[in-house]
Amino acid sequence: MGASVFGGGGGGDPYMGGLMAGQAIETGGEVELVALDSLDDDDLILPVAMVGAPTVMAEKFLSGDEGARLRTEIEQTLGRRVSAVACGELGGINGVIPVTWATNTGLPMVDCDLMGRAFPELQMTTAALAGISINPVVMTDERGNLVKFDTITPEWAEKMVRTVVTSMGGEASMCLYPMTVAQAKEATVVGSVSRAMEVGRLLLEAADDPIAALCASVDGYALIEGKIVDVERQTTEGFSRGSVTIEGTGGHNGRFLRLEFQNENLVAMEDGRVVASVPDIITAVDVHTARPIVTEQLRYGQRVSVIALPCDPIWRSPEAIELVGPRVFSYDIDYVPVEELHG
Amino acid sequence: MGASVFGGGGGGDPYMGGLMAGQAIETGGEVELVALDSLDDDDLILPVAMVGAPTVMAEKFLSGDEGARLRTEIEQTLGRRVSAVACGELGGINGVIPVTWATNTGLPMVDCDLMGRAFPELQMTTAALAGISINPVVMTDERGNLVKFDTITPEWAEKMVRTVVTSMGGEASMCLYPMTVAQAKEATVVGSVSRAMEVGRLLLEAADDPIAALCASVDGYALIEGKIVDVERQTTEGFSRGSVTIEGTGGHNGRFLRLEFQNENLVAMEDGRVVASVPDIITAVDVHTARPIVTEQLRYGQRVSVIALPCDPIWRSPEAIELVGPRVFSYDIDYVPVEELHG
Numbered sequence: 001m002g003a004s005v006f007g008g009g010g011g012g013d014p015y016m017g018g019l020m021a022g023q024a025i026e027t028g029g030e031v032e033l034v035a036l037d038s039l040d041d042d043d044l045i046l047p048v049a050m051v052g053a054p055t056v057m058a059e060k061f062l063s064g065d066e067g068a069r070l071r072t073e074i075e076q077t078l079g080r081r082v083s084a085v086a087c088g089e090l091g092g093i094n095g096v097i098p099v100t101w102a103t104n105t106g107l108p109m110v111d112c113d114l115m116g117r118a119f120p121e122l123q124m125t126t127a128a129l130a131g132i133s134i135n136p137v138v139m140t141d142e143r144g145n146l147v148k149f150d151t152i153t154p155e156w157a158e159k160m161v162r163t164v165v166t167s168m169g170g171e172a173s174m175c176l177y178p179m180t181v182a183q184a185k186e187a188t189v190v191g192s193v194s195r196a197m198e199v200g201r202l203l204l205e206a207a208d209d210p211i212a213a214l215c216a217s218v219d220g221y222a223l224i225e226g227k228i229v230d231v232e233r234q235t236t237e238g239f240s241r242g243s244v245t246i247e248g249t250g251g252h253n254g255r256f257l258r259l260e261f262q263n264e265n266l267v268a269m270e271d272g273r274v275v276a277s278v279p280d281i282i283t284a285v286d287v288h289t290a291r292p293i294v295t296e297q298l299r300y301g302q303r304v305s306v307i308a309l310p311c312d313p314i315w316r317s318p319e320a321i322e323l324v325g326p327r328v329f330s331y332d333i334d335y336v337p338v339e340e341l342h343g
Numbered sequence: 344m345g346a347s348v349f350g351g352g353g354g355g356d357p358y359m360g361g362l363m364a365g366q367a368i369e370t371g372g373e374v375e376l377v378a379l380d381s382l383d384d385d386d387l388i389l390p391v392a393m394v395g396a397p398t399v400m401a402e403k404f405l406s407g408d409e410g411a412r413l414r415t416e417i418e419q420t421l422g423r424r425v426s427a428v429a430c431g432e433l434g435g436i437n438g439v440i441p442v443t444w445a446t447n448t449g450l451p452m453v454d455c456d457l458m459g460r461a462f463p464e465l466q467m468t469t470a471a472l473a474g475i476s477i478n479p480v481v482m483t484d485e486r487g488n489l490v491k492f493d494t495i496t497p498e499w500a501e502k503m504v505r506t507v508v509t510s511m512g513g514e515a516s517m518c519l520y521p522m523t524v525a526q527a528k529e530a531t532v533v534g535s536v537s538r539a540m541e542v543g544r545l546l547l548e549a550a551d552d553p554i555a556a557l558c559a560s561v562d563g564y565a566l567i568e569g570k571i572v573d574v575e576r577q578t579t580e581g582f583s584r585g586s587v588t589i590e591g592t593g594g595h596n597g598r599f600l601r602l603e604f605q606n607e608n609l610v611a612m613e614d615g616r617v618v619a620s621v622p623d624i625i626t627a628v629d630v631h632t633a634r635p636i637v638t639e640q641l642r643y644g645q646r647v648s649v650i651a652l653p654c655d656p657i658w659r660s661p662e663a664i665e666l667v668g669p670r671v672f673s674y675d676i677d678y679v680p681v682e683e684l685h686g
Contacts, residue, residue: 150489163506
């Protein structure tokens with residue numbers, strides 16, 4: 001649930017992720033979360049993720065063999081052993097999918113990820129920003145099909161992986177950006193998994209004002225509290241795209257907030273003005289429990305709070321904004337950090 | 344040009360194929376065509392092909408590195424050397440593409456192919472019919488992207504390769520069904536390249552009646568002689584699909600023949616009656632020279648003869664008809680061999 005707060009509406013439903021990880025631990029035993037520092041600099045770590053439309057992930061399940069298949073292919077291709085799996089991104093499913101695959105490959109999980117949040121496309125990683133090659137990318141489906149990519153740019157990997165995902169039925173399992181621990185220390189968001197676990201624990205403890213407690217914990221801002229009055233959603237080109245409108249309630253009567261998403265929430269707008277945007281994290285949460293609601297679960301009539309929190313500082317350089325800023329998603333606006341908009 | 348006669352309208356334009364092979368030989372030297380019998384039974388042969396819509400092949404060129412890249416990936420994956428390249432299918436480009444790649448990999452080309460004609464989809468091969476695995480399938484584009492597939496069925500390979508072809512711009516280079524010489528003796532159309540070369544030489548020699556000479560050489564039937572009065576063509580889902588109507592001229596006045604194609608000509612119909620269908624080979628040829636005209640080159644006003652010739656006998660078993668017969672292409676008709684329809 002903590003990973004889903006950082007997922008910004010994407011990365012998969014934490015209810016599903018919890019069930020998947022719970023079952024994996026029940027059958028395969030507990031998984032060790034290790035710090036990068038506890039591994040050798042030369043050890044190979046393997047970031048993994050589910051790829052596709054979260055709307056599909058909710059109903060198309062893993063067979064359980066995916067992790068072992070990905071690991072075998074990587075080890076054969078690179079001619080060396082994988083020492084640990086890592087999160088490709090944070091999110092309700094992608095934050096815990098390494099747990100699933102750690103149990104069935106017998107590996108530890110390392111405490112870092114490639115985004116510090118979730119993003120919809122494969123090139124949108126701290127690894128790409130640091131110049132780490134995405135290759136080889138390996139993907140597999142629950143039937144046993146396996147595809148390996150060696151691409152000239154991460155953008156080409158994104159383009160080709162997305163079409164294969166569609167032909168596999170809208171969702172697949174993958175690994176990408178295999179790297180050494182030494183590289184990971186520079187090219188990942190270090191400690192992001194244990195940070196997400198802290199936030200998850202906070203959500204499980206009943207607070208008097210869970211929204212305020214959550215905001216305090218993640219330096220977040222509550223943009224609005226209200227009721228969802230409009231949802232528009234398409235599952236297209238391997239993505240879940242759309243928008244929701246939230247009408248303010250209580251002290252927010254008469255206000256309307258619009259969220260637009262491509263798997264993840266991209267921008268929040270009020271009266272035509274952007275009140276938060278990528279790469280900062282925008283997450284809708286249940287108004288009573290502060291538990292995150294992913295974009296594919298947003299429904300008419302839900303009572304939600306929308307919170308915005310600062311992204312990892314790595315995303316705020318001009319190079320990073322060129323990779324993941326609002327213009328990449330066709331919004332002709334400058335990125336303004338959320339704390340400048342609301343601080 | 345001979346390969347294009349057997350290509351049934353597909354497999355690429357022989358003019359382009361001739362230019363490509365000519366340039367390859369000019370820069371890389373001549374290529375040896377060897378019989379399967381001259382290789383060791385245990386030698387590995389690598390069938391290769393261009394995949395995509397022939398309409399795209401006419402304007403999207405190879406970089407020249409494709410063959411070497413495919414060979415390297417296969418040799419690394421299988422851990423053994425390739426001894427010769429082979430045609431995936433016959434056709435104006437695909438019948439000679441192994442020449443191009445033989446020169447830049449230093450390999451001979453072996454005298455066989457996987458269809459004895461051209462077909463639009465990857466599972467439509469004598470190799471699949473014989474139970475040879477399509478894996479690993481490797482494809483690459485002229486930019487340097489490389490994708491390797493390990494699929495549970497050839498139909499899954501077809502589905503996924505087709506989507507990647509589309510993302511690569513509609514055309515790519517590939518190898519598939521790597522096999523030993525011992526397997527190839529049972530699972531390919533043996534001698535089909537030298538057979539195509541005989542037919543090509545016949546077309547280069549001026550005959551008094553080239554259509555009749557061609558039909559005599561390939562046991563073909565001239566279905567109609569006339570003028571193209573209608574062409575409908577779409578480049579969609581990685582295929583070139585459409586139909587042409589030919590109005591009879593001379594002795595065929597008042598008759599109309601309709602050809603329907605998906606890369607290759609699939610059925611020829613007259614007055615609602617099927618007069619030839621897959622797996623038999625239907626090829627439009629220039630009425631004066633008998634030189635084949637591929638489906639992407641068919642134009643309003645062209646004077647053509649349409650000839651139909653028997654496919655290799657391997658395609659006439661019930662199992663083969665299930666793989667490549669008219670019903671596979673959504674025509675609700677029984678396959679009747681062309682010599683029964685016209686003999």
